Amino acid sequence: MQDRLRALFCDHLSICRGKYLPGSKIGTDSSRFARATFAVHYDRDLLLDAPHTKVREGAPDMELRWQADDIRPGWEAGTQVVLGDLHDEDGPLSLCPRGALKRAVADWQRHGLTPKLGIELEAFALQGDPSGRLRPYDAPGGVVYGTGPFADPMHINDAIWRKAEELGFRLDMITAEYDSPQFEYTLTFDDALKAVDDIVLFRQMAREVALNHGIVLTFLPKPIPELGGSGMHINLSFTDAQGNNALANGPKGGPEHLNDLARGCLSGLVKHHKGLAGLVAPTAGSYLRLQPGAMSGYWQNWGGDHRGVTTRISGEGGDKARLEHRMADASANPYTAAAAVLQAARLGFDNAYPLPPMETGDGFDKTDARVGTAPTLRHAMRDLAADTALARAVGVELVEHLIFMKEREFRKTRDLEPNALLDFYVWFL
Ligand code: GLU
Ligand code: MG
Numbered sequence: 571m572q573d574r575l576r577a578l579f580c581d582h583l584s585i586c587r588g589k590y591l592p593g594s595k596i597g598t599d600s601s602r603f604a605r606a607t608f609a610v611h612y613d614r615d616l617l618l619d620a621p622h623t624k625v626r627e628g629a630p631d632m633e634l635r636w637q638a639d640d641i642r643p644g645w646e647a648g649t650q651v652v653l654g655d656l657h658d659e660d661g662p663l664s665l666c667p668r669g670a671l672k673r674a675v676a677d678w679q680r681h682g683l684t685p686k687l688g689i690e691l692e693a694f695a696l697q698g699d700p701s702g703r704l705r706p707y708d709a710p711g712g713v714v715y716g717t718g719p720f721a722d723p724m725h726i727n728d729a730i731w732r733k734a735e736e737l738g739f740r741l742d743m744i745t746a747e748y749d750s751p752q753f754e755y756t757l758t759f760d761d762a763l764k765a766v767d768d769i770v771l772f773r774q775m776a777r778e779v780a781l782n783h784g785i786v787l788t789f790l791p792k793p794i795p796e797l798g799g800s801g802m803h804i805n806l807s808f809t810d811a812q813g814n815n816a817l818a819n820g821p822k823g824g825p826e827h828l829n830d831l832a833r834g835c836l837s838g839l840v841k842h843h844k845g846l847a848g849l850v851a852p853t854a855g856s857y858l859r860l861q862p863g864a865m866s867g868y869w870q871n872w873g874g875d876h877r878g879v880t881t882r883i884s885g886e887g888g889d890k891a892r893l894e895h896r897m898a899d900a901s902a903n904p905y906t907a908a909a910a911v912l913q914a915a916r917l918g919f920d921n922a923y924p925l926p927p928m929e930t931g932d933g934f935d936k937t938d939a940r941v942g943t944a945p946t947l948r949h950a951m952r953d954l955a956a957d958t959a960l961a962r963a964v965g966v967e968l969v970e971h972l973i974f975m976k977e978r979e980f981r982k983t984r985d986l987e988p989n990a991l992l993d994f995y996v997w998f999l
Contacts, residue, residue: 623665
């Protein structure tokens, strides 16, 4: 029997949507979906006035198009999988997050630089209790950097690891994070689009493999209020025309060895700090995670090997020189988040904004930075609306649409208790 094809796109809510297509269609390269999908909210509310979704114009189709070369083995039996880009009759769909990342890559390539990304995902594992409520996965022996069955008694991560290897994902590591049952998954640096395609499929695969073992693996930023947050740290570097790491300034890394490219990127990430939050941390819980002292990219600052700053400069130099942006969480669409970070960095490189001095505080009791990310999703969306340069770079229509959807999301979630907040999101993220 011929494999079927699972054709997917990752939408404005960071949900993977798609279709199974028969094996006879593996040779085709597109499938149509209602564009009004972009007007649907987590609670399935269809927002008739969501901008650029054309719900009131007959809810017409959009087209998902993929490349035959991008079809790859899937994690379900007899199923291949592919990610694509969305189009309408005029060309690329302005709301398509993967399209926004392609534009960000092309904008850097005009400078002769190819962006490379290495993405870290953190997640909590939950399981149902006898009454059907979700509670933390029972792993009382878990410790930070825990490995083995004390951290993961049901060997969920062994199953995820094996599947990832089988499918050709390039894993850098899996370990237990600070809180139990919290885990981290890191994939190896790659070209930006490939790295994000891999993160989107890896996250989906990991959630589905875990669910098949009775575990809900959630990438929500703060699913358990009394425990820590989960981030999606975005490490970036660039290769030049010769294939060398363009952030390298000799064999040593760290803040003493910055070149103009690194300084430019830092200046952009600092200047667009508040605007970025709405794009990279777009759910109610994101603002429970983005707090002072949480090692999570709250402060408008940068520094060396310092987990209390938002952009951390690796101590490794040469080929491994890189910047780590620590604000995003995986409730963001990973394409949108990566596009936003790359565009903010590029605006800094293009405009050489002044770079404030690096952070010298400990990030707990003392911080030089005085400005942080917004206190709520609603405020973050206002900050994003105010950052017109960032919106123009990422895509005006995509940003207008996101602000509309997230303003409604704020209204839907603002009075929810933490448990109800978890229920609102957990099956999706
Ligand atoms: N869990 C922290 C966050 O929310 C990051 C911890 C770390 O890996 O440094 O971003
Ligand atoms: Mg971590």
